[in-house]
Amino acid sequence: MAAVPQAGAIPAPPPIQQLHHYAYRARDAEETRHFYEDILGLPLYHIIQSDHVPSTGEYCPYTHFFFRLQDGSFIAFFDLGDDVKCEPSPNTPIWVNHISFRVDSMQALLDMKARLEAHGIEVLGVTDHHIFHSIYFFDPNGIRLELTAQLADEFQMLQESRTAHARLQEWTARKEQWRRERAAGQAAEPLKPQRNDRPEVGARQ
Numbered sequence: 105m106a107a108v109p110q111a112g113a114i115p116a117p118p119p120i121q122q123l124h125h126y127a128y129r130a131r132d133a134e135e136t137r138h139f140y141e142d143i144l145g146l147p148l149y150h151i152i153q154s155d156h157v158p159s160t161g162e163y164c165p166y167t168h169f170f171f172r173l174q175d176g177s178f179i180a181f182f183d184l185g186d187d188v189k190c191e192p193s194p195n196t197p198i199w200v201n202h203i204s205f206r207v208d209s210m211q212a213l214l215d216m217k218a219r220l221e222a223h224g225i226e227v228l229g230v231t232d233h234h235i236f237h238s239i240y241f242f243d244p245n246g247i248r249l250e251l252t253a254q255l256a257d258e259f260q261m262l263q264e265s266r267t268a269h270a271r272l273q274e275w276t277a278r279k280e281q282w283r284r285e286r287a288a289g290q291a292a293e294p295l296k297p298q299r300n301d302r303p304e305v306g307a308r309q
Contacts, residue, residue: 125170125178126203128247131189133167135244136181143223144216146171149178173205181245189245202248204238213239213253234301235260274298 130136140146149172155165165185170178192198207213213230217239220227229239235256242248256264278298285291 122175123177125180127168127180127182128245129188129190130169130181130183130245131187132244133169133181133183136183137169139244140171140179143219143225146173146179179203190247192246199240199248202240202250204250204252206252206254208253210237210253210255213237213251216251235264271299 137148141148148169150170152168153166154168155163157164157166167183167185168180169183170180172178193201207216217227217230220239220241225241227239227241229237231238231240233252236252236254238250238252240248240250275297279295282291282295
């Protein structure tokens with residue numbers, strides 16, 4: 105068993121500057137390029153091709169290609185050459201796993217919605233999340249995407265950050281109690297949050 109390092113010997117976490125890239129499986133590289141570059145406007149920026157995976161050494165031919173966002177981060181894909189796209193998780197609702205990109209204004213959000221719909225892409229929203237508004241749609245690989253126009257300013261987001269830990273700690277304590285009740289056969293339903301930030305959504309049902 106490895107020795108546990110003394111607290112003073114562990115370096116402080118260096119600042120993580122930004123997301124570098126997020127990678128998904130793509131059914132077809134050109135189909136994906138057309139969507140992200142020609143429709144969304146993200147330029148194709150870099151390609152890596154190999155027969156073996158550098159991190160694991162396993163044999164798996166691939167084309168790995170990257171699209172650049174305005175802040176220098178990327179969304180990337182692997183075309184494994186078999187015309188197979190990533191399957192959704194069997195135990196997770198389809199709306200859960202997604203990636204969100206920010207646009208600069210509500211007008212930009214509306215413009216992109218119109219652009220997507222003009223290309224025959226079904227768009228959900230505009231959805232009001234109070235501190236931001238969003239639209240949702242799927243790319244050719246079945247990946248759920250969100251475009252977001254931030255409404256809250258830095259001061260409001262700072263205020264939100266000051267309550268985040270307390271709210272999560274309350275949720276964690278309630279979840280520990282729920283686990284105990286479930287182990288005792290007393291809890292069958294999933295745990296509900298202690299607060300409903302979106303009561304108007306249920307009221308529309």
